[in-house]
Each structure stands twice: as C-alpha cells, then as structure tokens.
Amino acid sequence: MPDHSLPAPALAAPPEVPWPADTLTRVPYWVFQRADVAALEQTRVFRGDTWNYLCLEAEIPDAGDYRASTLGGVPILAVRDHDGEIYAFENRCVHRGALIALEDFGNAREFTCVYHAWSYDLQGNLKGVAFKDGINGQGGMPECFRMSDHQPRKLRTAVVAGLVFASASDTVPPIEEYLGEQILERIERVLGGRKPEVIGRFTQALPNNWKLYVENVRDSYHASLLHLFFTTFELNKLSQKGGLIVDESGGNHVSYSAIDREAEAKVAAANEYAAQNIRSESGSYRLKDPSVLAGMDEFGDGVTLQILSVFPGFVLQQIQNSLAVRQVVPRGTDRTDLHWTYLGFKDDTPELRRMRLKQCNLVGPAGYVSMEDGCVGGFVQRGVVGASDRMAVLEMGGSDAESTRTRATEASVRGFWKAYRAHMGL
C-alpha cells in the first residue's frame, strides 16, 4: 500500500491506469514497462531503505580483497580491510568521476584511479592527490583543498551468515530486523556456522523487467506447472509437505518442501511402493542415470527445497544439495542480469561435493527445473506490450500476503508488491 509519508512519486506522466490502492491482487503492467518507474526504483528501492546483497564474505577473505558490484545502478566496491571488517563505498573517484577499480575482483594494497592517480585506502578514504603541491612550485591544488572534504560515499554494510549486504540508506533498520527472525533462521539453516566455498559463477541475461523474475522466485504456484522435469520423469515424491513463509513487510519469503516422514512411514507400513518413495509405476520416461537425484539430507531435516528471497533482489536457494545465491540486477525496463554463485562448503565430503556438481544440472540457465524461468519473464514482457492499462490477477490462495501451509498460492508474490508499493509510494 502507498506510504503517504513519501513525496508523491516522480513519474513523468500519470500512469495509464491507476493502481488500485485497496488490494494486493492487481498489478498494472505499466510497472514493467515505464522508464520513469525504473528510474524511481533505483532511488527508492535499491538505494532506498533496503539491504542489498553484494557478495559472499568468503569471496573476500583476506585484507585487500575486493569485489565490484552495483547497487541501484551505482558502481560499488566491497573491500576487506586489515581490521578484518568489510567496507563498501562508491567506486567513483571524487576528482572527475572515473571508476576507481576496473576489475570485478582482486586484491589491492590501495586503490588508485587510473585517470589522475588519486589514491584511496581500503575503506575508501582519499589518501593521495598526485602533484598536490605542484611541480617546482608551479600548479598543484590550492592551499584550501582538504582531502578530508572529498570522500566517496560510504555505504552501511552487514554480514549475515557469510552474506555481505550493503545499504545506501541511513534509516534502514538493522539487517536482523529487516530480515525478521523466520528468514534469518532459514538463512542460518543453510549457511550458519559453515565455511562456504564458491564452486561456480554464471550470469544469465534475462529478457525482462527485474520484477518479473523476483515475482517468479516468490511464485510457488507455478513450480509444478511450468517446470515439468520432475513430473515427466515421475520423480515427484509421494509424501511431501511444504509451505510458505512471508515476513511482515511482505518483501522477504521462504518457500519450502520437505519429506513428510509420518506420511512416508504410513506408506511404508501399507507396503505400497515399498522399495522406494519415488513414484515410478507407470512411467514411460525414466532417467537413464538417476544419480543426479541421489541427494543426501545434509541438513538433517528432510527439507529438499528451500527458496528464500530478501527484498529487493536477493535469493538463497537449496534444491536438494544444490546451493546457490542469486543476485538480481535491473538493466533497464526490459533487461535483467541474474548473477548465480554456486556454493559448497569447505568440509564437503567428496561424495557430497560430487552431488552438488551433478545437481548443477537442476539449476541455472540450463537447469532442468529452472531454464523455463529464464524465458517465461520474456513471454510476459512481450505479452503485455500494448496492455499498459491492464493488470495481472493475483488471487490464487486469497488476497493476503501471509504465511501458509500450502504452496498453491500467490501470497508471497502479493507480499513482494506490498513491500514494493510501500517503498515506491505507488
């Protein structure tokens, strides 16, 4: 719902159709199409009161290690300093605006802008101006110039279970509060107390607005309908339970499914499908090498799938033993970069690591249960051309954005829009 404490939205022209203020079940298609909406999102959402994922702590383990990223389109550096802390600041020289670091990642003793060699320490403080005192008494900066008056904008950073988040806002609540207890608990479930290790990084260029992807991530309704891999090969577990957690803001969610041990025990007692809990009595399509799905219950709780999102653009994924973080970066109204970082843990057994590698096949741009997500956003983006005055219908599972025991619902999609509208004032 619109937050009326915000100034009126700075849209260049009135929307093609008003966004009904009293329901979360309608989303006008113009939000996926308008450049003025995209521009406003960068300031109100990404550079607004939100926490945005930058990188993994494990990617910058040593002093001087850095990774470049963007936040709300703004180039950002995340750097580990000698005090062990992680600092984030804008990757832009205070002199004439050039990028300070040109590589995506690396190790630096200091950062020196290539243009005029102004240099910065690992916390982003300006430390050197070339020829500051001129040459042979000629030229140089004026007496009144103080380096301390010229500093790149610093961002707040927070580390949660090895995930580095940053915020451009001074008023965003602390990360723990922003995530809420339930989300935090489920991040900890996957990453808590572990030493993650990157096993691969891929970028998928999506032909659609970023919101169509983050909707898709939160959409538990589509999973078994769009992604036919498990159904086709009759790999659906007989006894599954699942549910959906939507936090109070609406913007963060967890969708999960788990083996229902009670139901499984009953099935076993009835001696049905005794040999296995995989349905396979009539399948004409079988996997020739089913080892891809011979995952292990590494968290000991029977949860085979946990998709977790943090508003606006972060996803933590556990699909069996396939672990990944995804960063969603808008690149204009109809382009989005989706950065996948596949993870293992340092203490993985060789068998578990091998399973993670095999299960790469499930996810990513070529994933058996995810490749459709790469194109379906484009189908919407192309489908809604000329329909700016029409709206999507989000009524599956009711009209609220509350946690529920079923995944046949669009509650967390509505939740996203609840949070989005609050931030945007739309």
Next chain:
Amino acid sequence: MIGLPDIMAAQARYARCIDDGRLEDWPGFFLPDCVYRITTAENHRLGFAAGLIWADSLGMLQDRVAALREANIYERHAYRHVLGLPLLEEAGADGTRSETPFLVARIMRDGATDLFATGRYLDLWRADGDGPPKLAERIVVCDSSRVDTLLALPL
C-alpha cells in the same frame, strides 16, 4: 593412432548433428564413461568445478536430450556451429587431446539470429574399435560469463 583428419571429421559430424536438430544422435559421439561439461573461461581459470551442464556418464547426456524433448519448455530455436581448426596435443596414455575454437549462432523461431556463444572445446578423444574416435571428455569453455536467456540445446 588418432590423426587430425579423424578429429576434424568427428568435429564436423558433431556440429552437423546438433545444428540439424538430431539431438538423439548427439550422445553417440561420446564414450560410455564420458565427461561433458559447459563452463566459462572465468570459472575454468579459477578452477571452479561447477558447470552450466555437468555430466559424467553417457546416461546423463541421454537424459538431457529426453528432458529437452519431453519436459523442458523453451522457444524453438536452432544453432549454427562454426568450428576453427583443432589444435592437437601429443597423444597420451588416456587418449588424444585437442582444443578447438567455436562460434555458435542461435536462430530463434522468428528468424532473429544472434551470436550466442564463442569459446573452445577442450577434448579428449579415444579410438572406438574401427569406427571414428569418440569423446572421453569434452569441456566446453565459453568465453563470456553471460548466457542470454537460457541454454537448452547442447554446445
């Protein structure tokens, strides 16, 4: 002894097989305990083991084809592979290694044609009886870290 002409012929047949849409024949270029992986230059350089596709058996390649045919949803498209000259390394005990650059254009159903991928095949070939040599290993190293929309057909 596997020679350059054998490998060039096998490469040409491989490319034609995929570009003609005969996916069912594609696993036939591999040996039963083969490795097939698609990765990127950055992942390869950093030693990251994951892949966009990661297979360590012929069965997994056959499953990939079955999934593309029966389960996965994507817009109809085709590839055109253009292969460079294979660079042969000296044959070792485990077979003959070669490195071959490629360009792959993707032709969508509406006719839009884009350069979809460039990269190199890092191959290990072994003789298969009297027939043409087969792939014991093919690591597809794409130059770019970006994949447009999705990767369905194999490279």
